[in-house]
Amino acid sequence: MTEVPSAFDSSDIIISCKDLSKSFGGIRAFSDVDFAARRGEVTAVIGDNGAGKSTLIRCLVGVHRHDSGQVFFDGRAEPFTNPDEARRAGIETVHQNLALIDELTVAQNLFLNREIVRRFGPLTLLDRPAMKKQAQQMLSRLSINMPSVTQRVRRLSGGQRQAISICRAVGAGAKLVVMDEPTAALGVQETANVEALIRRLHEQAVSVILVSHNFDQVRRLSDQIWVMRAGRMVASVRARQTTGNELVALVTGAA
Amino acid sequence: MSEPPLISPAHDAPPPAQSRRPWAAVLLDVSFWADWASVVGLAGLVVVFGITQPIFLSTANLQALLLAAAILVVIAIGQTFVVATSGIDLSLAATIMFGAIVLGCVYSAGWGILAACVLAIAVTSLVGFFNGVIITLGRIPDFVVTLGTLSAITGLGLILSGGEPTMVSSPFLLRLASGSFGPFGYPVWVAIVTAIVAHIALYHTRFGVHLLAVGGQVESARSLGIRTNRIKIAAYTISGFCAGIAAILLVARIGSAEPAINTSLLLNSVAAVVLGGVSLFGGRASILGPAVGALMLTALVNGLTLLSVSAFYQPLAVGIIVVLAALIMRYQR
Numbered sequence: 001m002t003e004v005p006s007a008f009d010s011s012d013i014i015i016s017c018k019d020l021s022k023s024f025g026g027i028r029a030f031s032d033v034d035f036a037a038r039r040g041e042v043t044a045v046i047g048d049n050g051a052g053k054s055t056l057i058r059c060l061v062g063v064h065r066h067d068s069g070q071v072f073f074d075g076r077a078e079p080f081t082n083p084d085e086a087r088r089a090g091i092e093t094v095h096q097n098l099a100l101i102d103e104l105t106v107a108q109n110l111f112l113n114r115e116i117v118r119r120f121g122p123l124t125l126l127d128r129p130a131m132k133k134q135a136q137q138m139l140s141r142l143s144i145n146m147p148s149v150t151q152r153v154r155r156l157s158g159g160q161r162q163a164i165s166i167c168r169a170v171g172a173g174a175k176l177v178v179m180d181e182p183t184a185a186l187g188v189q190e191t192a193n194v195e196a197l198i199r200r201l202h203e204q205a206v207s208v209i210l211v212s213h214n215f216d217q218v219r220r221l222s223d224q225i226w227v228m229r230a231g232r233m234v235a236s237v238r239a240r241q242t243t244g245n246e247l248v249a250l251v252t253g254a255a
Numbered sequence: 256m257s258e259p260p261l262i263s264p265a266h267d268a269p270p271p272a273q274s275r276r277p278w279a280a281v282l283l284d285v286s287f288w289a290d291w292a293s294v295v296g297l298a299g300l301v302v303v304f305g306i307t308q309p310i311f312l313s314t315a316n317l318q319a320l321l322l323a324a325a326i327l328v329v330i331a332i333g334q335t336f337v338v339a340t341s342g343i344d345l346s347l348a349a350t351i352m353f354g355a356i357v358l359g360c361v362y363s364a365g366w367g368i369l370a371a372c373v374l375a376i377a378v379t380s381l382v383g384f385f386n387g388v389i390i391t392l393g394r395i396p397d398f399v400v401t402l403g404t405l406s407a408i409t410g411l412g413l414i415l416s417g418g419e420p421t422m423v424s425s426p427f428l429l430r431l432a433s434g435s436f437g438p439f440g441y442p443v444w445v446a447i448v449t450a451i452v453a454h455i456a457l458y459h460t461r462f463g464v465h466l467l468a469v470g471g472q473v474e475s476a477r478s479l480g481i482r483t484n485r486i487k488i489a490a491y492t493i494s495g496f497c498a499g500i501a502a503i504l505l506v507a508r509i510g511s512a513e514p515a516i517n518t519s520l521l522l523n524s525v526a527a528v529v530l531g532g533v534s535l536f537g538g539r540a541s542i543l544g545p546a547v548g549a550l551m552l553t554a555l556v557n558g559l560t561l562l563s564v565s566a567f568y569q570p571l572a573v574g575i576i577v578v579l580a581a582l583i584m585r586y587q588r
Contacts, residue, residue, distance in 0.1 A: 084480040099475040101468045103538035108464055113479045115461045125459045 011075070014039045014176050014207045015060060015091075020069035022052075022059055029055040030231040033069070037176070037224070040205040042198065044218040044239070047228035048251055053211045054096075056228070057178055060209075061093055062086040074175065092169035094179040098161055102154035106146055107135035109153055110168045138171040142200055159190030166197055176207045183217065195221060215247045229253055285586035292580050293530040293548035300551060304558035311561055318440065324553035325442035326501045326508075330520065331527035331545040332453045333497025336490040338528050339457075340470040341537025342397040344494045346386060346404035348521035352514065353408040354379040354502030359421030359512025368425040376499030382408060383495020387488030409516060416514040423506050432507035442504050446546075449500065454542040466490060470537025519570070523552050526577040529584065552576075 016036035022029045030052030037043035045053045059066040060073075062080030073079040073089060080086040083093070100109050108131075116127045116134070135149040144163045146156075153161060162182060169177045182198070183191040198221050201208055212218050218225055219239050227235040227250040235250045248254070288295060304311040330347055337344040358375035362368060382404065390400045431441050439447070457463040468476040469486045477483050501520075506512050529535065530551060531544025555576070556569050 083478065087480055093478075095475075095478055097475065099472075099478045101471040101475055101538065103471040103534070104464070104467060112464065112468055112476075113461075113481050115464060117461065124461070125455070126461065126464070128459075 012038050013072070015071070015073045015209070017056075017060060017066075017071045018069055020056070020059060020066050020071065022055055022064060022066045028231050030228065030233075033228075033233045035060075035226055035233060037207060037209055039207050040202075041223040042202050042208040042210055042221050044210045044212060044222035044225045045228060046211075046213055046215065046218055046225060046247065046251060048213065050230075051228040051251075052231045053228055054180055057093075057180060057209065057211055061091050061178060087172075090173070090175035092172055092174035092177050094162075094165045094169050094177065094182060096180045096184070098165040100153050100161055100165060103152060105150045105152055106139075106156075106164060107132045107149040109164060110135045110138060110149075110171060112168075114172065134171075138167050142167055142170065142197055144197070157190070158186050159193050162186065162190070162194050163197060166194070166201075170201060170206060174206065176209065177201065178209045178211075180211045181213075182210070183212075183214070191217075213251075215244050215251075219244065219247070227251055285583065289583045289586050290532050292532060292583055293527075293544050293551050296530060296576070296580075297547055297551040297554060300554045300558060304554070304561065308558065308561045311558055316557070316561070318438070320553055320557045321443045321550075322440045323557065324550050325440075325446040326504050327520065327523055327527060327549040327553060328446040328546050329449050329497050329504065330501045330524045331531070331549040332449055332542060333494040333501075334524040334528050335453070335531070335533055335540050335542065335545045336457075336466065336493045337397075338470075338525075338533050338535060339466050339537060339540035340487050340490045341473075341535070342390065342487065342490065343401065343525070343535075344383070344386065344491060345398055345401040345521065346382065346408065347401075347494060347498055347524055348516050348518060349405040349409045349412070350379045350382050350495055350498035351502045351505060351520065352516050353382065353412045354499045355506045355512040356412045356416045356421070356514055358502060358506050359423050360415055362423050362425060363421055368427045371423075371425075372503050375502050376496060379499035379502060380492050380495045383491040383493065383498070384488060386495070387491030390491070391484035391487050412514050416512070418514055420514065421512045423511055428503070428507035428510075431504070432510075442507070445500065445504060449497065450542050450546050457540060457542055462486070462489065467538050467540065470534075470540070472538070519573075523549070523573065526573060526580075527552055529577055530580045532584065534584070535581075 013036045018034055020033045020035070021031040033052075033056060035045075035056065045056065047053045055064060058064045060071055062083050062085055065081070070077055071079060073091070079089060086093075101112065104112070111131045116130045117124045118127045132149050139146050139149070142163070144167055146160065153164065156164070166177070166179070166182070179198070183194050186194060195217065198208060198210070202221070210218065210222055219242065222239045225237050225239050225242065225247065226233060227237070227247065229251060234253075237246070301312070310316060330351070334344055334347060354375040357378045358371045361374050362371040366374075386401055386404055389395060390397050393400070434441050436444060457466070465476065465481050465486050468481060469483045473483050527548035528545045530548030531541060531546070533540045533545060552573060555572060559569055559572065560566070
């Protein structure tokens with residue numbers, strides 16, 4: 001059960017890493033981690049607080065620079081040195097803090113830093129009608145209900161904000177969407193909504209990496225589950241073939 | 256848990272705020288007054304002064320009022336860009352003085368008025384640029400840096416000028432100050448053009464959206480790849496640029512470059528921005544609001560003068576109005 005798929009060069013794999021290690025000063029975040037996510041699947045990374053999940057993901061998308069080992073994205077080795085490069089290559093991250101701007105509208109947030117523009121001679125001006133229209137389409141593609149795309153984000157609920165953040169990630173035509181604890185701060189109903197959203201991404205064959213410590217959620221949503229414990233990757237299991245008890249055992253090391 | 260379902264077709268979300276509401280409800284809504292404080296205030300002043308002193312509404316007085324407001328409008332717009340990034344430029348009035356002195360020195364050195372004006376704007380823009388660079392790269396609070404700049408360039412201005420005013424008797428500046436096109440004097444047109452350009456920059460360019468994003472949540476903006484430092488530096492540079500324009504208008508108006516800071520200009524620029532509904536916490540701004548705020552403050556002074564109220568009462572009135580406006584702003588949505 002704890003074997004790791006060896007097909008790191010397979011075209012099936014969208015992102016992977018081999019023997020990856022990272023320390024902050026003298027503190028080891030994780031070491032010798034192997035990981036791979038398949039195209040079109042939801043791949044979960046679970047583990048206790050401090051197991052190294054978030055840091056691993058941040059190394060994969062270029063926020064942190066790993067100390068040793070290799071990262072592969074879409075067949076390329078060592079792809080990114082900063083998150084901007086990762087974003088341009090097609091990795092969208094839904095940050096834990098959502099990275100929304102409260103005072104801007106839904107449409108402005110959806111298109112932030114990739115605004116649609118029109119050229120008027122030397123001037124490059126925003127095409128606001130086009131952005132509003134496409135924002136509407138992006139939301140309806142994921143069946144997100146939003147009173148208006150010209151509403152300020154400040155006035156939205158937690159679940160709506162999460163939906164906007166996910167919608168922005170997917171709307172960019174991302175090859176891979178990375179979500180760090182997407183339902184950590186949400187209520188029961190809103191969690192259900194966000195889970196439905198992730199399922200819809202799955203149906204549309206978007207590759208997703210989901211960081212979570214909700215074992216039930218992970219079993220409901222994902223295809224492959226990777227388990228980290230104290231800075232090590234200790235297991236990789238198919239979600240359908242595992243049980244909640246097994247995951248608990250793997251995470252706590254009681255197995 | 257009564258949250259309307261996000262993604263199910265049946266939702267009972269409250270109707271969007273944009274839908275038409277009865278005007279009575281709008282008038283009872285504090286956020287309406289917050290958004291329109293400067294316009295409502297200006298309208299109120301026009302009515303009050305128009306009734307108590309009919310000469311206030313005479314064409315000549317209104318033209319004089321607009322002329323007097325032009326400089327304040329220009330620097331309120333500059334201040335708006337900085338405040339939109341949740342910063343503040345306290346060096347604005349000193350930068351104007353410095354720009355005026357540079358203009359005077361260059362002109363009296365015989366370089367011609369065009370070179371003098373261009374250099375004045377270049378120098379004030381540079382002052383703004385340095386403000387921005389030190390604030391972002393040095394990670395020092397904006398008010399400390401701009402307060403330091405205020406003192407430093409005041410001193411530099413005194414050194415350059417030897418503490419003496421420089422006469423600038425240029426036909427070009429004389430025409431700029433006294434000439435008019437259509438109903439407005441040239442300085443008013445300068446203010447109008449500045450406002451239009453600023454409005455386009457704020458609402459219709461990527462820079463404008465990124466500016467508001469940086470002012471709103473700087474961390475979020477950075478994680479989306481916006482170069483937040485560059486945006487902030489640009490905002491301070493714009494503020495300096497506006498100070499340069501104001502310096503030219505000021506020298507044109509008084510005919511000389513004086514090494515004296517007009518402190519009320521700095522306070523009034525912040526006051527106009529606050530009256531204009533721009534959030535001092537950043538992320539929310541308009542150009543029309545501060546421009547109308549500047550008009551309102553000038554109308555206040557103008558009206559009080561017409562009513563023969565002692566000039567000593569004017570700062571008091573401005574202070575009260577600004578604090579009231581800031582209180583109302585808390586109810587903005």
